[in-house]
Amino acid sequence: MSTPEKNTPEAARAGFLAIELDGAGWDGGDFATLAEAVLAAESAGFHAATFSDAPAPGRANALQRAAYAGPVTRTIALVPEVDTVYTEPFHAATQLASLDYVSGGRAGWIATAAESPKAAAAVGRNNVTGTALAQEAAASIEVSRRLWDSWEDDAVIRDVATGRYIDVDKLHYVDFETPAEFAGNGYSVKGPSIIPRPLQGQLPVLAASALVDAGQVPADGVDAVLVTAPTPELLAAEIKDARERLGVSVAVVAELDVVLDARGQAAAERAAGSETGRARYIGTPAGLVDLLELLLAEADGVRLHPASLAVELDELSRLVLPELRRRGALRAPIQDGTFRDLLGLSRPASRYADSSAAAAAGN
Amino acid sequence: MTQQGTVPSEVFTPTGKLQFGVFFQGVNSGTIWKAAESGSQTDFESFRRIVQTAERGLFAAFFLGEGLRLREHLGRPHALDVVGRPDAQTMLAALASVTRNIGLVATQNTTYNDPVDLAHRLSSLDLISGGRAAWNIVTTDNAWTGANFRRGGYLDHADRYKHAEAFVQTAKRIWDSWETAEGPARRVLHEGQHYTVDVTPRLPRSAQYRPVLFQAGDSPEGRDFAARQADVIFSAHPKFDDAVEFRKDLVARSLKAGRGANAVQIMPASEFILAPTAEEAAEKKAWVRSLQIGPQQAVAYLEQFWGRELSGYDPDGPLPEIDPVVEETSETRGSGFHGAKARQLADQWRAEAKDKGLSIRQFVTSRTARVDATFTGSYSGVADQLAEYARVGAVDGFNISPWLIPTGLDDIVNHLVPELQERGVYPTEYAGHTLRENLGLAAPVRAAEAVRAS
Numbered sequence: 001m002s003t004p005e006k007n008t009p010e011a012a013r014a015g016f017l018a019i020e021l022d023g024a025g026w027d028g029g030d031f032a033t034l035a036e037a038v039l040a041a042e043s044a045g046f047h048a049a050t051f052s053d054a055p056a057p058g059r060a061n062a063l064q065r066a067a068y069a070g071p072v073t074r075t076i077a078l079v080p081e082v083d084t085v086y087t088e089p090f091h092a093a094t095q096l097a098s099l100d101y102v103s104g105g106r107a108g109w110i111a112t113a114a115e116s117p118k119a120a121a122a123v124g125r126n127n128v129t130g131t132a133l134a135q136e137a138a139a140s141i142e143v144s145r146r147l148w149d150s151w152e153d154d155a156v157i158r159d160v161a162t163g164r165y166i167d168v169d170k171l172h173y174v175d176f177e178t179p180a181e182f183a184g185n186g187y188s189v190k191g192p193s194i195i196p197r198p199l200q201g202q203l204p205v206l207a208a209s210a211l212v213d214a215g216q217v218p219a220d221g222v223d224a225v226l227v228t229a230p231t232p233e234l235l236a237a238e239i240k241d242a243r244e245r246l247g248v249s250v251a252v253v254a255e256l257d258v259v260l261d262a263r264g265q266a267a268a269e270r271a272a273g274s275e276t277g278r279a280r281y282i283g284t285p286a287g288l289v290d291l292l293e294l295l296l297a298e299a300d301g302v303r304l305h306p307a308s309l310a311v312e313l314d315e316l317s318r319l320v321l322p323e324l325r326r327r328g329a330l331r332a333p334i335q336d337g338t339f340r341d342l343l344g345l346s347r348p349a350s351r352y353a354d355s356s357a358a359a360a361a362g363n
Numbered sequence: 364m365t366q367q368g369t370v371p372s373e374v375f376t377p378t379g380k381l382q383f384g385v386f387f388q389g390v391n392s393g394t395i396w397k398a399a400e401s402g403s404q405t406d407f408e409s410f411r412r413i414v415q416t417a418e419r420g421l422f423a424a425f426f427l428g429e430g431l432r433l434r435e436h437l438g439r440p441h442a443l444d445v446v447g448r449p450d451a452q453t454m455l456a457a458l459a460s461v462t463r464n465i466g467l468v469a470t471q472n473t474t475y476n477d478p479v480d481l482a483h484r485l486s487s488l489d490l491i492s493g494g495r496a497a498w499n500i501v502t503t504d505n506a507w508t509g510a511n512f513r514r515g516g517y518l519d520h521a522d523r524y525k526h527a528e529a530f531v532q533t534a535k536r537i538w539d540s541w542e543t544a545e546g547p548a549r550r551v552l553h554e555g556q557h558y559t560v561d562v563t564p565r566l567p568r569s570a571q572y573r574p575v576l577f578q579a580g581d582s583p584e585g586r587d588f589a590a591r592q593a594d595v596i597f598s599a600h601p602k603f604d605d606a607v608e609f610r611k612d613l614v615a616r617s618l619k620a621g622r623g624a625n626a627v628q629i630m631p632a633s634e635f636i637l638a639p640t641a642e643e644a645a646e647k648k649a650w651v652r653s654l655q656i657g658p659q660q661a662v663a664y665l666e667q668f669w670g671r672e673l674s675g676y677d678p679d680g681p682l683p684e685i686d687p688v689v690e691e692t693s694e695t696r697g698s699g700f701h702g703a704k705a706r707q708l709a710d711q712w713r714a715e716a717k718d719k720g721l722s723i724r725q726f727v728t729s730r731t732a733r734v735d736a737t738f739t740g741s742y743s744g745v746a747d748q749l750a751e752y753a754r755v756g757a758v759d760g761f762n763i764s765p766w767l768i769p770t771g772l773d774d775i776v777n778h779l780v781p782e783l784q785e786r787g788v789y790p791t792e793y794a795g796h797t798l799r800e801n802l803g804l805a806a807p808v809r810a811a812e813a814v815r816a817s
Contacts, residue, residue, distance in 0.1 A: 034491070035460060057548070057565050060487035064456035068491050071407065071460050087480060090511045091450070094430070098449035102407050102457035122479040124559030156404075156447065160397045163659030164442045171433070171440045190510035192440065194430030196405055196447045 014331045015296035016047035016342060017321065018079070018253065018303040019313070022059070037309060038069040041076060044317030045325065047333055047342055048077035050110060050303060055118065063095050070103035077339040079108035079206065084140035085128050086119045089176075090189055093144035097198040105199035105338035109144070110206045110226070113137040132183035134216035139178050141205055141221045143189050146174035148202050149350040150192035172352040200340045201347045206253065209242050223343060224251035226303065228278050232256070232291055235279040239298045251300035251343055256292075259307040260285055260315045270307060278305065285319035292320070293329045300343070375614045375624035377756025381749060381788050382802060383780075384424035384468070384630055384762040385417045385772060389448030390434065392731060393634065393764055395654040396445050402769045404445050407457065412769040414458050417465055420776030421790050423801050424466035425458065426499060426577075426597075426762060427451035431475055432508045436663055437672065443660045452484050459492035466798030468497040468577055473530040474504060474523070475512045478553075479562045482534040485574045486566040494570030494797035498534075499577040499597060502527040518557070524584045526557050531576070531592050533560055538573035539809045540564045571797035572807055577630075590616035593627055594804050597762055601631035602735040603748075606757035628759035628802060635763060636739040637774045648739045651766055652728050661724040664731065668708055678724040682713045742774075746782035753788035759802075 019041050041049050049069065053062035062080035069078050078099065082092050100107040113133040120127040128136060155170035174191030178184075209225035211217055227242045229235040235254055242252045257280035259267045267282045281288055295302050306312030324330045334341050388394050389404055396404075403409050414425045430448050434441040451469035459467060467488065471481055481498075489496035504518040518526055533553050540549045541564065553560040578593035580586065589596045590613060600609040606629070614624045636651055638644040656664075658678035665682065666673050670689030687705035716726040738745050752758050765771025783789035794800050 055565055058567065059565060060490050061484050063453060064484065064487045064491055067453045067456035068460045070457045071411070088475070088477070088513055090513075091476075095450045095453045098453035101405055101449055102454060104407070118562075121561040123477050124561075151447065158396055158401075163657045165396055165445055166440065166442050166447075168439050168442045187513040188510070189512075190432070192433060194433060194447065195449050 014329060015299060016301040016331050017045075017292070017324075018048035018050055018077075018301060019046045019316075020052060020303060020305045021049045021065075021309065022052040034065055034068055035072045037313075038073055038076065038078075040313050040317070042073050044313060045321045045330070045333060046076060047301070047331065048079055048108070048303075048339070051078070051080040053081040053083065053112070054114065055116070063099060066107070067099050067102050070099065070106070073103075073106075075106075075333045075335055075337070077106045077108055077342055078103050079110055079204075079339070081110040081112045083119070084111050084113050084137040085133060086116075086123050086125060087140075089140045089143035089187075090147070092140060093147040094194055096144060096203055097148055097193065097195045100198035100200055100203055101195070104336070105340075107198070107200070108204040108206060108339045111137055111141055111211075111222070112208070113211055126184075128184060131214055131216060134211055134214035135178075135182055136184060137207065137211055138217040138221060139176075139182065139187075141207075141217065143174070143176050144205075145202060145221070146176055146351070147189070147191055147193040148198050149352055150174050151196045152350045152353050153197055153201070156196060197350065200338045201350070202340075204339050204343055204345065209252075212246070212250075219246050219250055222250060223345060224253050224300070226253050226255055227299070228255045230277070230279060232279045232281055232295075236295060236298065239295065243298065252298075253301040253303055254295050254299045255279070255303050255305070256281055256295070257305045257307070258288065258312055258316075259283075260288065260312055260320075262311050262315050270311075273307065276305070285315050286323075288320050289323045289327075292324055293327055296324075296329045372623050372625060373618060375610070375756065377754065378625075378759065378803065379753055379756075379788060380790065381753045381758070381783065382423040382630065382760030382790070383417070383420065383775070384426055384466075384760065385413060385422055386426040386428070386632065386762050386764045387413055387768070388445075388764050389428055389430070390444065390446050392444045392655050392660055393766055394445045394768055395651065395766055397654050397657065398767065400770055401767060404768060405447055405449065407454075409769040410449075410454060410458060411461055413765070413772060414462055414465060416769075416772045416776055418462050420772065420780045421793060422465055423760065424468050424497065424762075424798065425455075425462075426468040427454060427470060429470040429472055429501070431472060431503075432511050437666060441663075443657070443663055452488050455496070456488055456491055459488070459495065462495075464495070464793040464796060464801065466495050466497055466575065466801065467492055468499050468575075470499040470501055473500060473502045473527040474518055475508065475514065477514070478530050478533040478558060479537065479560055482537040483564070483566065485534070486538060486564075486569070489569035489571065489574050490566060494799070496569070497575035497577055497595075497798055499579060500527065500531060500593070501579060524580070524588050528588055528592060529553070529555050529557075535573065535807075537562065537564045538568065541567045569797075571799035575798050575802065575804065586613060586616055587620070589613070590620040590622065590627060594799075594807075595628040595630055595759070595802065598629050598631040598758075600735075601633045601738075601758070601761065603752065603757060605735070606631060606752065607755065610757055626805075628804070630760045630762045631758055632736055633761040633763055634737045634766060635745065635775055635779065636737060636766075637742055637745060637779060639741060641741045641744055644739050644741060648737070655766065656724065656728045656731055658724060661727040664727045665723060668705060668712075670705065676723065679722045682709075682716045682723055682726060684713075742778040742782050746779060746786060749783060750786045750788045 051062035051065045066078040066080040096109050117127045150172045152170035157167045171192045176189040178186040204223040206224040207222045209227050227238050229238040255278045257278045259271045259282045261267045261284050271282045455467040502523045504520050504523045509515040536551045548564050550563045576593045577595045577597050578589040579597040581599050600606050617626050636648045661678045662673050669687040687709050689705050
C-alpha cells in the first residue's frame with residue numbers, strides 16, 4: 001500500500017493518466033450509457049477523461065458529452081476538444097466556462113485546429129491551412145482567456161444597501177482584436193462574458209504540441225501540450241525534446257494507442273484499425289505497466305486511446321492502474337479537487353484585477 | 364407517438380389539459396436577489412434543485428435563455444438586477460444526466476449562431492437526453508450584440524424573420540437527412556444571403572426524431588413564422604380574454620399555413636404568487652414587488668428613457684420635471700423598447716403618474732411588473748382559474764418564471780399541481796420519455812428536400 005507524499009522522489013515522478021472516452025458514439029459506444037463509461041473510467045482511477053470532437057458519424061458534440069458527465073462524476077477531470085477555427089470564439093469561451101460550473105471545477109479544454117475542407121464548407125468559409133490554423137487557435141484561446149477573466153472573482157456583490165447585484169468596476173470589456181498579421185478575416189470580441197469567472201479562474205488549456213511549435217500559439221497560452229510520435233520508443237525521446245523546448249511551466253502529455261491481450265485473445269490479433277499517427281502499444285498488460293512507468297518518469301501525464309473502450313478499460317482497471325499505483329508512478333486522485341489542482345497549477349488572479357483596484361484607489 | 368400522415372383537423376379541439384414549463388431567467392428584475400432565501404444564479408446546485416423539483420411536479424419543460432451580451436445602462440453593464448448565466452445547451456446537457464423525463468429547452472438566436480453548428484449541438488442534446496431537447500427560436504438584429512461575435516450580427520430589421528426561417532428550414536433539413544438511425548445521411552446544401560452550407564450531417568434522428576421547436580415572436584410576422592415552423596409558441600398573452608383571442612388568431616394562421624388547427628401549442632409566459640389564502644397571497648405579492656423593483660431600479664428604469672442620470676430624484680416622489688436629453692430612447696441595451704420618442708413618452712408618463720397619484724417607484728412597478736402575466740391567489744383559487752383555461756383550450760399550458768431561485772417552484776409543485784390534478788386538468792404521470800410524447804405532439808413531417816427521391 002503506497003501513500004505517496006509530496007516531495008518524495010516517488011511523488012515527484014508520479015504522473016497522471018487520461019483516457020479518451022470516445023467509444024464512437026453519443027451513447028457511450030460499447031457501454032450502455034455515456035454515464036456508465038465515464039464512471040468506469042473514474043472508478044478505474046483515471047485522472048482525466050477526454051472527449052474527441054473530430055467529425056465522425058454518430059459522434060455527438062464533445063463539450064456536451066463532457067457536460068453530461070459532470071454531475072455523475074466527482075473526481076475525474078473532463079476535457080473536451082473544442083475547435084478554434086470554425087466555431088464562434090465567444091460561444092466556445094462561455095460553453096467552456098459553463099462546463100467548469102457543471103463539473104465543479106474539473107473542466108479543461110483541448111484546443112484543436114485541424115485542417116478540414118469539410119468543416120470550412122459546412123459554414124461557408126474558405127479552408128484554413130498552414131500557419132493560419134495556428135493563428136486562429138492563438139486568437140480563439142486568447143479570446144477565451146480574456147473572457148474568463150472579464151468578471152473578477154468577487155464581481156457579484158449582492159449589496160442590498162446600494163441595490164447593486166454586481167460591482168460594475170469588476171466587469172471588464174476585453175476588446176480583443178485579431179493582430180495585423182492575421183491571415184484570415186480579422187475579427188473583434190467586445191466582452192465581458194455572459195457568465196461569471198469559471199470556478200478554476202482559468203480552465204487548463206491543452207493543445208497538440210505541433211500547434212504550439214508552429215510559433216503562433218504562445219507557450220504561455222497553453223498549460224499542457226499533447227506529444228505524439230510514431231512508436232513508443234520515439235515517444236520517450238519526443239517527451240524529452242518537448243520538455244527541453246517548453247521548460248517546466250508547460251505540462252507534457254504523451255499520446256499512446258493501446259491494444260491489450262484481453263478475454264483470451266492476443267492483442268496482436270485485435271490490432272486492426274487504421275493508422276492514427278500515434279505510438280501504439282500492442283501486448284500484455286504487464287508490458288504496458290513497464291512502458292507507462294518509463295513514460296511517466298519523464299512526462300507529466302499520458303493519454304491512452306484504447307482500441308475498444310469497454311475491453312481495454314476492463315484490463316486497465318484491473319491489471320494496469322493498480323500496479324502503477326503500487327509502483328508510485330501515479331498521482332493520487334484529488335477528491336473534490338479541480339483540474340488545475342491535478343496539474344499542480346495555482347488559481348490565477350484575473351488579469352484585470354489590478355486595473356479595477358487602481359481605479360478604486362483613484363489612480 | 365402519433366403516426367405521421369394523420370389528416371390535420373381544421374377544427375380546434377381543446378385537450379382539456381395543461382402543461383407547465385419553467386423558465387430559469389438568469390437576468391432581469393423578475394428574479395429577486397435581496398431576500399435571505401435567494402440562492403446562486405450560477406451554481407449547478409441551483410439548477411439541479413429547480414429542474415428536479417419541476418420534474419417531481421411533472422413539468423413538461425425546463426427553459427433557459429441565451430446570454431449574448433450583458434445588458435447595459437448608460438454605457439456600462441447594468442448593475443441592479445441578477446445577471447450572469449451559463450451557456451444554455453451546456454447546462455442542459457448536464458441537467459440531462461440528473462433528470463429522466465423533463466424537456467430541455469435552449470433559447471438560441473438565429474443571428475449569432477451558425478446553422479450547421481447549432482443544428483449539430485441541438486441534435487447532440489436531443490440524443491444525449493434521450494429525445495428531450497427543444498429549441499426556443501429567437502432572432503435579433505443589432506450590431507451592438509454582434510460586437511461579441513466573429514460573424515457580427517447586423518441584419519435589416521425587416522429581414523430578420525426571412526433569415527430566421529431560412530435558418531430553421533436548413534436546420535430541419537439537417538435533422539431529417541438521416542433516413543433511420545443507421546443512416547445513410549444525405550448532403551445538405553444551402554446558398555443564401557447570410558450563410559452558405561455544405562454538410563453531410565453526422566448524427567442520426569433521436570427518439571423524438573428531431574428537437575421540438577418553440578418560438579416567442581409576437582408581431583404578425585412572428586406569429587406567421589410560428590404557424591409555419593414551430594411546435595409551441597411561447598406567447599405573451601396569459602390573460603384569459605387575450606389568450607382566447609390569441610388562440611383564435613393562431614388557429615387561423617396555422618390553417619392558412621396548411622397545418623392542423625391543433626398543430627401549434629400555446630404556452631404563455633407567467634408568474635405565480637401563491638399562498639394558502641388569497642389575503643396571504645396579496646401580502647406576498649406586495650413583498651415580491653418591493654424586492655423586484657427597489658428604489659435604485661425604479662430610478663434606473665426612468666434613466667434609460669431620459670438618457671441621463673436621475674440619481675438626485677426621490678424614488679418615492681413624483682416623476683422628474685426635467686426633460687429627456689435624447690431624441691429617442693436608448694433603453695437599457697439588450698432589453699425592451701426601441702427608439703420611442705423620448706420627450707413625448709416623458710410627457711405621457713408624467714401625466715399618467717400625476718393622474719393616478721403614483722410615485723416614481725409605484726409608477727415603474729406598475730409598468731414593469733408582469734401585471735397580466737401574474738396569477739396571485741390561494742392554491743385552490745388559482746387552480747379554479749387555470750381549470751377554466753383548460754376547459755376552453757385558451758392555452759396548452761404555462762411557462763412559469765419563478766421569482767425566487769432555487770425555491771420558487773416549491774409552492775407550485777407542492778400545492779398547485781395537486782389541486783390541478785384533482786380537477787383533472789393536469790397530468791398525473793409523464794406520457795412518455797420524449798418531450799414530443801409528453802407534449803402530445805405529432806411526429807414531425809420530414810423536411811421535403813431531405814426525403815429520398817425514389
